[in-house]
Amino acid sequence: MSSPDIVKVLSYLVQESENTSLERYTAAALESSEVYTQLQLLKYMLTVRSPDPPLPTEINQDINRILFHRSHNKLFTSRHSIKEKLRFADLSPKLSIWKGDITTISDVTAIVNAANSALLGCFQPSHRCIDNIIHAAAGPDLRRACYNLVEQRDFTQEPVGSAQITPGFNLPAKMVIHTVGPSLLPGSEPNQEEISQLAACYTSSLAKLEEQEEDGNDKSIVFCCISTGLFSFPNDIASNIAIESVRNYFSEHPHSSISEVIFNVFTETNLKLYRQNFAEYQEREILVPIEQPIFETHHPIIEVSKKLIQDTDYLIVSAGAGLSASVGLDYSSNEVFDKHYRNFKKYGPTRLYETIGHQWPSKLVEWSFWFHHYETVSRWPASESYQKLVRMLNCATNSFVITSNADGFFIKNGYDPKKVYSIQGNYYWIQCPIKCTQDSFRPMDAELQKVKPYIDLSTNLLMDSSHIPRCENCGHIMTMCLRGGWKFNDTPMETEKKKYKELLNKIVRENQKAVLLEFGVGLNTPSVLRWPNEELASENENNFTLIRVGNGPSSTVPIEYIEKENFIVIDADASEVIDLLVS
Ligand SMILES: [Zn+2]
Ligand SMILES: [Zn+2]
Structure with a gap:
C-alpha cells in the first residue's frame, strides 16, 4: 500500500473550502512545506469543516492513517498503571485521580468530552477547549458520528445534562461520551438548576456507558472536569458535584457493569481540589483505599x-x-538568561538564541560574554x-x-x-576568524585561565581590551570555533x-x-x-x-x-x- 498522500488531502480540503485566503496553498506550495506546517493546516481544515457532505472515502482513509500515527506517537498511560485507587466504603467501583492529556489514556472503555449543545465539536481552530483536543485526536469520523446522532433527533440542541456516545476512532479509548455541561457567566455562582445539570452530566454519562455491550461487566470511564474552564463553573463546587454524583449513581445502581471511574484533571488547581476532596472523604471513611498490584506503566x-x-x-x-x-x-528561555546572563541583558539579548550572531557594542563586551558563557556552561x-x-x-x-x-x-x-x-563546533575551542592557517585555533579553557584575573566579577566584563584573544599568526581578534558567519575552522573536530x-x-x-x-x-x-x-x-x-x-x-x-x-x-x-x- 502506498503511503498516505497529505498533499492530495490538503489540496482537496483547500479547494472544497472555497476559502480565498487559502489560495496560496497550491499543490506545489504544500509539497514543499515542512510536515509540521502540513499537519497544522490539516488540523485547521478539519476543525472548521462541516461534517456534511462526508469526506470522499479515499481522502478520509488517508486522514485516518495520518492521525492514527500522530495519536500513537504519544506516550499512552494505561489505566492499570494509575496508582492510589480507592472505592466508596459500601460500593465496589474503583476511583482514582489522574492528571494528564485525556487523549492519551488507554485500556479504557470511554472518555467523557465536555461538548457544546450543537454536539459537533468546536469549530474555532484557536480554541484550546477539550472538545477541540478530543476531536483533533480522534479525527473527522468523530464529527461525522456526532452529526449522524444529531440527524436522528428531532431537536437541534443537545439538552444540558444529557449524554451521547460514539466510537473513539483514532483515540486509544474505545468510545467517547459527549455531555453538555451548564455554562456560567465568568465569576458567577451556580444556581440550583445549574448544580443539578452538572450532576446530571455525570449520571447520564454513566447511564449511557451502562447501556453499551463493550467491555461487558468491566467498563471503565474517564471524566474530564466538565463545565470548568471556559464554561466558568467554579472548580471547587464542580469537583464536589463530580464525586457526589458518581457516588449517588453507584448507590442507585449496585449491580452496575462499570468497574472503574477515573477523574481526569488537566490543571494543578483541579488536581489539588480533587486530592483534597478524596482526602476528606477518606478521613470520614466514605472512601477506602484498594489494595492492588502496581502495574508498571507500559x-x-x-x-x-x-x-x-x-x-x-x-x-x-x-x-x-x-x-x-x-x-x-534552554536557549529559548527568558528565565535562563535572566538568571545566568543578567549582566548582558543591557546589550539587547533576552534569550541565549539572540546572542547567536548578535552585534555586541564592542569586541570587549563580546569576549566578556563568551568567557562568561563558557564558564556558565562548564559549571x-x-x-x-x-x-x-x-x-x-x-x-x-x-x-x-x-x-x-x-x-x-x-x-x-x-x-x-x-x-x-x-x-x-564546540565551546572548547577558539579560532582565527579568517582561518589564516589551518591550525590557527587554540583551547578556550587555557584562554579563560589566563584572563580570569582581569574579569570584573560584578559586571562579568573584561577590564581592558588588551586581554581580548588574538590570532598568534595574523593578529586578528579570535572568534569561537562555531559554525557561523565567519570561516568556520572544523579542524579540531x-x-x-x-x-x-x-x-x-x-x-x-x-x-x-x-x-x-x-x-x-x-x-x-x-x-x-x-x-x-x-x-x-x-x-x-x-x-x-x-x-x-x-x-x-x-x-x-x-x-x-x-x-x-x-x-x-x-x-x-x-x-x-x-x-x-x-x-
Ligand atoms: Zn472550543
Ligand atoms: Zn589568523
Whole structure:
C-alpha cells in the first residue's frame, strides 16, 4: 500500500473550502512545506469543516492513517498503571485521580468530552477547549458520528445534562461520551438548576456507558472536569458535584457493569481540589483505599524502541538543542538568561538564541560574554538524563554521538570524547576568524585561565581590551570555533567527523544494524541532523532505524515515512523518554 498522500488531502480540503485566503496553498506550495506546517493546516481544515457532505472515502482513509500515527506517537498511560485507587466504603467501583492529556489514556472503555449543545465539536481552530483536543485526536469520523446522532433527533440542541456516545476512532479509548455541561457567566455562582445539570452530566454519562455491550461487566470511564474552564463553573463546587454524583449513581445502581471511574484533571488547581476532596472523604471513611498490584506503566512505543536498542549493532545518538533544553540549558528561555546572563541583558539579548550572531557594542563586551558563557556552561550541574543516556550508550555493542550542541554535555557527563562529533563546533575551542592557517585555533579553557584575573566579577566584563584573544599568526581578534558567519575552522573536530563518516559507511558496507536515536533535533537548522537522519533511514531501510524523540513541531517525520517500520516517532519530552528507555 502506498503511503498516505497529505498533499492530495490538503489540496482537496483547500479547494472544497472555497476559502480565498487559502489560495496560496497550491499543490506545489504544500509539497514543499515542512510536515509540521502540513499537519497544522490539516488540523485547521478539519476543525472548521462541516461534517456534511462526508469526506470522499479515499481522502478520509488517508486522514485516518495520518492521525492514527500522530495519536500513537504519544506516550499512552494505561489505566492499570494509575496508582492510589480507592472505592466508596459500601460500593465496589474503583476511583482514582489522574492528571494528564485525556487523549492519551488507554485500556479504557470511554472518555467523557465536555461538548457544546450543537454536539459537533468546536469549530474555532484557536480554541484550546477539550472538545477541540478530543476531536483533533480522534479525527473527522468523530464529527461525522456526532452529526449522524444529531440527524436522528428531532431537536437541534443537545439538552444540558444529557449524554451521547460514539466510537473513539483514532483515540486509544474505545468510545467517547459527549455531555453538555451548564455554562456560567465568568465569576458567577451556580444556581440550583445549574448544580443539578452538572450532576446530571455525570449520571447520564454513566447511564449511557451502562447501556453499551463493550467491555461487558468491566467498563471503565474517564471524566474530564466538565463545565470548568471556559464554561466558568467554579472548580471547587464542580469537583464536589463530580464525586457526589458518581457516588449517588453507584448507590442507585449496585449491580452496575462499570468497574472503574477515573477523574481526569488537566490543571494543578483541579488536581489539588480533587486530592483534597478524596482526602476528606477518606478521613470520614466514605472512601477506602484498594489494595492492588502496581502495574508498571507500559508504553508500547517505548517497548518497541527498547528492543531495537538492545538488538542493534550500533547505537548512534543524535542530539539537538531540545536535549540540553530539557536539562535546563534552554536557549529559548527568558528565565535562563535572566538568571545566568543578567549582566548582558543591557546589550539587547533576552534569550541565549539572540546572542547567536548578535552585534555586541564592542569586541570587549563580546569576549566578556563568551568567557562568561563558557564558564556558565562548564559549571552547569551534571545532569541525570545525560548520565542515563551515557550509560545506555556505554551498554551498547558500539556507540557514537553526533550533536549540534556546542556545550560538551555528553563529555561532561562521562562519555568518551573520542566518540563525540560536535558538528556545529564546540565551546572548547577558539579560532582565527579568517582561518589564516589551518591550525590557527587554540583551547578556550587555557584562554579563560589566563584572563580570569582581569574579569570584573560584578559586571562579568573584561577590564581592558588588551586581554581580548588574538590570532598568534595574523593578529586578528579570535572568534569561537562555531559554525557561523565567519570561516568556520572544523579542524579540531576533523578526527571525529571522519570517524562518523566511516562508521556510517561501514554499517552499510557490512550490512549491520544501527539505531539513530534522535533527541530534541528541531526545525531551526534541519539540514544539520534532521534531514540527514531521515535520508539515512529512508535510503538504507535494512540498516538504519530512526527513533525521533521530541516535543511538538519536532516530533514529526515526512508523511511518506510514517508507516515505515524503521521510522519511530515519540512525541514527548526527552528526559521523560530517557527515563523510560533505561528503566
Ligand atoms: Zn472550543
Ligand atoms: Zn589568523
